[in-house]
Amino acid sequence: VSRYLKNIILIELFVPVLLLTIGIYHGLMQVIYRAGVIHQASVAKLDYYQGLTLHGVINAIVLTTFFAVAFGHATIAFFLKREPGRKASLLSLLLMVTGTLMAAAAMLSGKASVLYTFYPPLKAHPAFYIGTAMLIVGSWVAYWDWSVIYVRWKREHKEENTPLAVIGTLVNFTIWFVCTLAVAYEVLVLLVPWSLGWTTGINVMLARTLFWFFGHALVYFWLLPAYIMFYTMLPKLAGGKLYSGTAGRIAFFLFLLFSIPIGVHHQFGEPSIGRGVKLTQSLLTFAVAIPSFITAFTIAASLEHAAWLRGGRGLYSWIWKLPFFRKDVFLFGYLINGLILFIFGGLTGLVNASYSLNNTVHNTSFIPGHFHLTVAGPVFLAILGMSIFLVSQLTGKKIYLPAINTIIPYLWTVGVLIFSTGLMWGGLMGEPRRTNMGLTYLNPASELYHSYWVISSMLGLAGGGIMFAAGFLYFIVFFGTFLRKRSAAPMIDFPVSESLHEEKRIPLFDTFRPWLVVMGFIIFMAYLPAISDALNNTGKKAPPYLPTDPTPIVTKKP
Numbered sequence: 001v002s003r004y005l006k007n008i009i010l011i012e013l014f015v016p017v018l019l020l021t022i023g024i025y026h027g028l029m030q031v032i033y034r035a036g037v038i039h040q041a042s043v044a045k046l047d048y049y050q051g052l053t054l055h056g057v058i059n060a061i062v063l064t065t066f067f068a069v070a071f072g073h074a075t076i077a078f079f080l081k082r083e084p085g086r087k088a089s090l091l092s093l094l095l096m097v098t099g100t101l102m103a104a105a106a107m108l109s110g111k112a113s114v115l116y117t118f119y120p121p122l123k124a125h126p127a128f129y130i131g132t133a134m135l136i137v138g139s140w141v142a143y144w145d146w147s148v149i150y151v152r153w154k155r156e157h158k159e160e161n162t163p164l165a166v167i168g169t170l171v172n173f174t175i176w177f178v179c180t181l182a183v184a185y186e187v188l189v190l191l192v193p194w195s196l197g198w199t200t201g202i203n204v205m206l207a208r209t210l211f212w213f214f215g216h217a218l219v220y221f222w223l224l225p226a227y228i229m230f231y232t233m234l235p236k237l238a239g240g241k242l243y244s245g246t247a248g249r250i251a252f253f254l255f256l257l258f259s260i261p262i263g264v265h266h267q268f269g270e271p272s273i274g275r276g277v278k279l280t281q282s283l284l285t286f287a288v289a290i291p292s293f294i295t296a297f298t299i300a301a302s303l304e305h306a307a308w309l310r311g312g313r314g315l316y317s318w319i320w321k322l323p324f325f326r327k328d329v330f331l332f333g334y335l336i337n338g339l340i341l342f343i344f345g346g347l348t349g350l351v352n353a354s355y356s357l358n359n360t361v362h363n364t365s366f367i368p369g370h371f372h373l374t375v376a377g378p379v380f381l382a383i384l385g386m387s388i389f390l391v392s393q394l395t396g397k398k399i400y401l402p403a404i405n406t407i408i409p410y411l412w413t414v415g416v417l418i419f420s421t422g423l424m425w426g427g428l429m430g431e432p433r434r435t436n437m438g439l440t441y442l443n444p445a446s447e448l449y450h451s452y453w454v455i456s457s458m459l460g461l462a463g464g465g466i467m468f469a470a471g472f473l474y475f476i477v478f479f480g481t482f483l484r485k486r487s488a489a490p491m492i493d494f495p496v497s498e499s500l501h502e503e504k505r506i507p508l509f510d511t512f513r514p515w516l517v518v519m520g521f522i523i524f525m526a527y528l529p530a531i532s533d534a535l536n537n538t539g540k541k542a543p544p545y546l547p548t549d550p551t552p553i554v555t556k557k558p
């Protein structure tokens with residue numbers, strides 16, 4: 001790997017991890033507020049919603065986007081043996097860093113407490129929207145460059161199967177490019193002019209629908225880098241082979257079809273969207289679980305195969321032969337813990353997707369319970385593990401505190417399991433999300449106080465505390481590794497899983513065109529009526545709220 005690319009990737013890891021310290025701090029603060037340990041609207045001049053915005057945006061948008069680009073550069077360079085273009089990677093980096101700094105300044109100055117979904121009528125400073133747009137455009141630049149590299153490579157290797165990791169990367173960024181077009185429209189045409197005062201009103205329904213066109217596909221943009229690691233690296237780390245590379249190809253292409261036309265499952269409760277659209281997108285949501293089921297079975301089979309090679313036997317006891325705590329394959333620990341969490345993350349996702357159950361859990365703390373088992377599960381753990389792996393390889397430095405590094409994913413997993421159990425249990429009893437409960441429901445001095453949610457939010461606090469501790473240890477290992485003395489030459493050398501069965505090239509699973517056509521068709525059919533509903537059925541105004549009180553202001557009038 002060239003010095004140039006090495007530096008680009010290292011900056012793309014360093015910048016978001018530095019910001020992540022703020023993101024993780026605010027995770028801890030939320031569990032403290034929500035459990036009623038403090039009854040304040042703000043701490044250290046940062047209020048609850050400002051903190052929640054910083055938490056969501058930094059952890060779920062900034063970290064994930066930077067990581068996807070950094071990992072994408074490494075994947076393309078390693079698997080296609082061609083480095084991304086210098087100008088393109090520099091432009092992409094500059095756009096992403098400048099955009100992030102603009103958005104961070106707006107959030108830290110309290111002018112953009114609009115949460116990571118930035119729905120109107122909450123309004124942010126234009127710098128927040130423009131900064132976010134720049135972050136996204138920066139990631140597009142990298143994608144365009146990789147696509148050109150891929151097309152050239154393919155011309156020279158017509159009969160050769162494209163490496164699975166490259167298929168995964170390109171599928172992921174294609175989903176990302178298409179879904180971000182909607183949010184780019186929302187930001188540039190609706191939000192920025194409104195935030196600058198050029199327009200007086202905004203179609204809230206249209207903005208939300210455009211947001212969720214992007215918003216659910218976004219979660220697969222987070223997930224697929226982890227899937228690339230599950231398929232192409234985990235079996236090797238476990239000491240075996242990938243059970244079926246074709247299964248992996250099919251899974252990635254299915255994500256291309258189903259990741260976008262399902263955003264309306266976040267809007268089941270919105271009366272302006274018709275029943276037909278909700279039914280269609282609900283069925284498509286079940287379809288998007290199929291590639292994850294394929295992954296679950298393929299990876300489980302690969303792990304079992306690896307364990308048998310290591311002498312494991314029996315129906316389940318082979319599991320103990322897997323290298324859970326080996327320092328030299330520490331990445332295995334990060335990835336396997338992510339998979340274990342994802343069993344519960346996936347199941348709770350299917351609960352959310354079921355229309356009638358969604359009525360019970362929507363807008364309750366069940367939802368953050370679900371997504372900390374996904375984005376703070378397989379996604380986050382894969383990012384943590386791979387960032388340490390890449391920093392160590394790219395700087396040629398040994399990992400700082402390797403024993404601690406091995407236990408971080410286990411500690412995090414225990415924390416998330418306790419945390420999410422608390423949130424989901426509370427959610428089933430009606431505990432709301434996005435609410436500083438310390439001010440009202442869990443404040444004995446408030447007229448809204450009631451004790452239902454004391455135990456569940458305490459579980460959230462306990463789990464959140466353990467997650468914070470694991471996060472803290474990660475920072476020590478990550479920055480500690482950076483600061484060590486170099487002991488080897490910088491390189492990128494991924495552990496690559498071979499396929500168990502000799503695999504012939506099947507052209508359908510090695511080409512994008514037919515999949516892109518079907519993708520376009522499904523999106524068109526699923527979203528045309530949704531957008532039309534959003535344009536035509538804009539209803540009455542919603543009652544106003546104060547940030548400090550979860551009940552609408554109007555109900556307080558005599």
Ligand code: HAS
Pocket residue numbers: 117219220222223265266285286288289292293295296297299300303319336339340342343345346347348349350352353354358361362363367370371374375379
């Ligand atoms: Fe979700 C809300 C449905 C997956 C993230 N989701 C959210 C939100 C986020 C999020 C952030 O239908 C909240 C947004 C907001 O702020 O309002 N979600 C699903 C469904 C799936 C799903 C059906 N979500 C994800 C992933 C996320 C994520 C992935 C992040 C990365 N979600 C919903 C719905 C809502 C929602 C509704 C709206 C709720 C509402 O009302 O607001 C599926 O993709 C899940 C499929 C997954 C599986 C699991 C497969 C299991 C695997 C592990 C195998 C384990 C092995 C280990 C092999 C079927 C792959 C073996 C172990 C050994 C030791 C050997």
Ligand code: HEM
Pocket residue numbers: 024026027028030031034052053055056059060115116117368372375376380432433434435436460463464465467468471
């Ligand atoms: C929201 C805690 C780490 C992503 C929340 C909420 C809590 C929380 C309690 C819900 C707040 C509310 O609805 O009122 C924590 C703790 C963490 C942690 C204690 C670790 C120390 C993470 C990580 C990610 C993440 C690693 C992603 C990579 C999110 C997102 C939200 C959220 C996207 C939604 C924000 C919103 O509703 O606008 N977190 N979290 N969290 N968290 Fe975390």
